[in-house]
Amino acid sequence: MTLDPDRLCVHQVTLMKQCDFAQSLDAFVRNGIFKTAVWREKLDAIGTQEGSRLLKDSGVDAVSLCAGGFLTSRDPANFQSSLDDNRRWIEQAAAIGAASLVVITGGLDEGDRDLAGARKRALEGFSQLIPEARAAGIRLALEPLHPMVCGFRSVLSSLREANDWLDQLESDSAMAREVLGIALDSYALWWEADLEAQIERAGQRIINFHVSDWLPDTCDLRLDRGMPGDGGIDNLRIRQWIEAQGYNGPVEVEIFSERNWWLRDPNEVLKVIKERCATAI
Numbered sequence: 001m002t003l004d005p006d007r008l009c010v011h012q013v014t015l016m017k018q019c020d021f022a023q024s025l026d027a028f029v030r031n032g033i034f035k036t037a038v039w040r041e042k043l044d045a046i047g048t049q050e051g052s053r054l055l056k057d058s059g060v061d062a063v064s065l066c067a068g069g070f071l072t073s074r075d076p077a078n079f080q081s082s083l084d085d086n087r088r089w090i091e092q093a094a095a096i097g098a099a100s101l102v103v104i105t106g107g108l109d110e111g112d113r114d115l116a117g118a119r120k121r122a123l124e125g126f127s128q129l130i131p132e133a134r135a136a137g138i139r140l141a142l143e144p145l146h147p148m149v150c151g152f153r154s155v156l157s158s159l160r161e162a163n164d165w166l167d168q169l170e171s172d173s174a175m176a177r178e179v180l181g182i183a184l185d186s187y188a189l190w191w192e193a194d195l196e197a198q199i200e201r202a203g204q205r206i207i208n209f210h211v212s213d214w215l216p217d218t219c220d221l222r223l224d225r226g227m228p229g230d231g232g233i234d235n236l237r238i239r240q241w242i243e244a245q246g247y248n249g250p251v252e253v254e255i256f257s258e259r260n261w262w263l264r265d266p267n268e269v270l271k272v273i274k275e276r277c278a279t280a281i
Helices: 021-030 040-046 048-058 076-095 115-136 159-172 195-205 235-243 266-276
Strands: 008-010 035-039 061-069 100-104 139-142 180-185 206-211 251-253
Touching (some): 008 266, 021 040, 021 048, 021 266, 040 048, 040 061, 040 076, 048 076, 076 100, 076 115, 100 180, 115 139, 115 159, 139 159, 139 206, 159 180, 180 195, 195 206, 195 235
Parallel strands (some): 008 035, 008 251, 035 061, 180 206, 206 251
């Protein structure tokens, strides 16, 4: 089924090198795109109040704020500082009208090899943020990332693990179910052997859906994502699996592409994205 254009969302990071906050909104509006995921670095560059004003004036809705989390440090002072940062990011997400703060766990401190300990700290950190997120009306969308970035970006590496984590957090807190969810990124999870079954298990826990493509000859761990349709990910099939569980929210194009798409004219990038809605998303 062809994606309804009204559901198309393009992350600001897809135009990371070409556009500042305001320029990205202008490009989206020119191309008939009225949903985005706000990138913290771009928002911080102009301030939350100005960012909120620009979003309102443009008519572009903020689907989410990306990315929070980073709650794995074994240093108590750093861990507490990360908690404080996340409380501020929750407030920012609420101020710009976003529905969720997408959160990743963070990786290992330099010299740290205690993976189980890092995972335990991330779980504890997320549990501590539940009351603040609930009070602000913001959902925390846990985003598992590809195992290749486990050491420095995310110690949560599969949808199966994300489901396990939410099972545990929900058993510990009655508020967790209404606050916590999952951001499913096809780039991070397309390889998972039982992905369809884990999507079924996740059900309506999935509150954000990110798409891009895995290039067979990728040359960077993070910054060489492909445009949907240019690689090996069946984004359309994954979308169908998610929608079978009742998901009808935005489909969010999120492309980190230092060597290709970040070097192109924004209008060209957005034109191709809209074309791929009919064939690959």
